Amino acid sequence: MRISFERTGGFGNVPLRAEIDTEQLPPDRKQELERLIEQARPFDQPRQSATATPDDYQYEVKIEDSSGAKTIRTTDSAAKDELKLLFDGLGEEALRKLRS
Amino acid sequence: MCELHRAICFIVPPHIHENVTRNGNEKQKERAYQALNVSAHMRGQREILNTFAVLATTPTGTKRRTIYNAQNGLTLPGKLVRGEGDPKSNDTSINEAYDGSGKTYDFYNKVFGRNSIDDRGLRLDSSVHYRRNFNNAFWNGQQMVYGDGDGQIFQRFTKIIDVIGHELTHGVTQYEAGLVYQDQPGALNEHFSDVFGSLVKQYAKTQKAKQADWLIGEGIFTPNVHGTALRSMKAPGTAYNDPVIGKDPQPAHMKDFVNTTSDFGGVHINSGIPNKAFYELAIALGGNAWEKAGKIWYRTLLDKVQPNTQFTQCAAMTYEVAGTLYGTGSAEQKAVKAAWAVVGIAVGTTLAAAAAGGRR
Numbered sequence: 001m002r003i004s005f006e007r008t009g010g011f012g013n014v015p016l017r018a019e020i021d022t023e024q025l026p027p028d029r030k031q032e033l034e035r036l037i038e039q040a041r042p043f044d045q046p047r048q049s050a051t052a053t054p055d056d057y058q059y060e061v062k063i064e065d066s067s068g069a070k071t072i073r074t075t076d077s078a079a080k081d082e083l084k085l086l087f088d089g090l091g092e093e094a095l096r097k098l099r100s
Numbered sequence: 101m102c103e104l105h106r107a108i109c110f111i112v113p114p115h116i117h118e119n120v121t122r123n124g125n126e127k128q129k130e131r132a133y134q135a136l137n138v139s140a141h142m143r144g145q146r147e148i149l150n151t152f153a154v155l156a157t158t159p160t161g162t163k164r165r166t167i168y169n170a171q172n173g174l175t176l177p178g179k180l181v182r183g184e185g186d187p188k189s190n191d192t193s194i195n196e197a198y199d200g201s202g203k204t205y206d207f208y209n210k211v212f213g214r215n216s217i218d219d220r221g222l223r224l225d226s227s228v229h230y231r232r233n234f235n236n237a238f239w240n241g242q243q244m245v246y247g248d249g250d251g252q253i254f255q256r257f258t259k260i261i262d263v264i265g266h267e268l269t270h271g272v273t274q275y276e277a278g279l280v281y282q283d284q285p286g287a288l289n290e291h292f293s294d295v296f297g298s299l300v301k302q303y304a305k306t307q308k309a310k311q312a313d314w315l316i317g318e319g320i321f322t323p324n325v326h327g328t329a330l331r332s333m334k335a336p337g338t339a340y341n342d343p344v345i346g347k348d349p350q351p352a353h354m355k356d357f358v359n360t361t362s363d364f365g366g367v368h369i370n371s372g373i374p375n376k377a378f379y380e381l382a383i384a385l386g387g388n389a390w391e392k393a394g395k396i397w398y399r400t401l402l403d404k405v406q407p408n409t410q411f412t413q414c415a416a417m418t419y420e421v422a423g424t425l426y427g428t429g430s431a432e433q434k435a436v437k438a439a440w441a442v443v444g445i446a447v448g449t450t451l452a453a454a455a456a457g458g459r460r
């Protein structure tokens with residue numbers, strides 16, 4: 001699975017962008033991300049609320065697998081808890097990639 | 101936040117009530133204020149039932165702070181850990197959130213005579229230890245929320261007094277102007293938070309405009325990062341330059357205005373332009389920045405700014421307010437015009453006055 005992750009906004013607005021290929025990850029981290037995705041069902045979301053709250057994060061995440069590619073755009077505050085956990089997991093992976 | 105709670109919390113769009121509080125008759129105003137208070141107080145199902153009792157019995161004109169511990173989870177506000185007047189906790193973040201919101205309350209109260217975020221004594225609620233390694237702090241419409249930072253890029257957000265002043269000012273802006281958090285109005289929303297966040301710090305340190313560092317988030321980065329702060333009002337674009345996180349993207353002039361869809365249309369980016377103008381004004385007027393420059397900006401936020409105000413309109417508004425406060429053609433009003441000219445925004449012309457029109 002290939003994931004293109006972008007997080008902007010937040011108080012600091014330090015953008016975080018990375019391409020993550022789960023096949024390249026160690027097995028435990030690959031499994032963890034797949035678990036988070038399954039739990040979050042990212043494409044099964046209600047439409048994002050129209051009002052942004054101050055210093056909210058803004059996400060654009062594209063997930064690509066054998067069945068095709070889909071993109072989700074949302075704010076952090078509009079995301080349900082399971083999706084927030086997925087974003088945190090992806091953010092950690094993106095940061096690890098940037099620092100390596 | 102659960103779906104039910106969200107539906108209740110946002111049943112009353114703040115902007116609508118803000119307009120009524122500004123333009124409505126006395127009865128409408130009272131009702132709107134109550135609705136604003138209701139929505140701001142509804143932050144947990146248990147509290148909803150008590151809301152009207154709270155409104156009826158809470159004395160105004162006093163500082164009331166409540167700190168919660170989210171215990172690294174997603175649920176807000178979390179566990180109540182320190183109320184007003186309670187002894188110090190052994191948790192640094194809790195004490196910093198308590199002290200920082202106190203200093204912010206004191207700044208607004210002593211400098212502008214303001215009684216809390218809504219000027220009606222709204223309780224200041226803060227949650228610390230939100231999520232794990234969370235690199236953010238925000239105002240969610242009802243309360244402040246602080247992450248611990250990941251320890252690699254960011255340290256804890258409660259550590260920085262101007263971050264706390266910045267977040268609380270988002271609350272003030274919500275009640276007073278309702279600036280939409282997108283594009284230029286969003287960048288002005290950010291700008292007012294940076295201005296008063298910096299002034300809270302300067303006031304707490306009793307600094308003159310000349311002595312202040314005019315930095316936002318100074319000391320928030322870990323030593324891993326090449327940078328002194330997140331933003332510089334004095335020199336936008338120079339706060340950090342780091343191989344991992346990149347370079348401070350703020351412009352300092354309209355010719356470098358950034359058109360982007362990220363960051364809600366660059367709200368933390370283009371705020372560099374009005375930030376620089378405010379810095380120039382504060383330096384030109386001298387003394388303590390909150391005395392004149394801060395007062396002009398505060399009155400502009402309260403009396404002029406509307407949900408969709410653009411940069412040029414905001415500039416014209418500050419010019420008009422400076423004229424009202426210090427006299428038409430006064431040195432102060434001229435300094436406002438000169439400060440905006442530095443960032444490429446003309447005010448005091450027929451054109452700018454027309455652009456700001458339609459809302460007197």
Ligand SMILES: [Zn+2]
Nearest residue numbers: 054055290293
């Ligand atoms: Zn902000």
Ligand SMILES: [Zn+2]
Nearest residue numbers: 101102105106
């Ligand atoms: Zn809820």
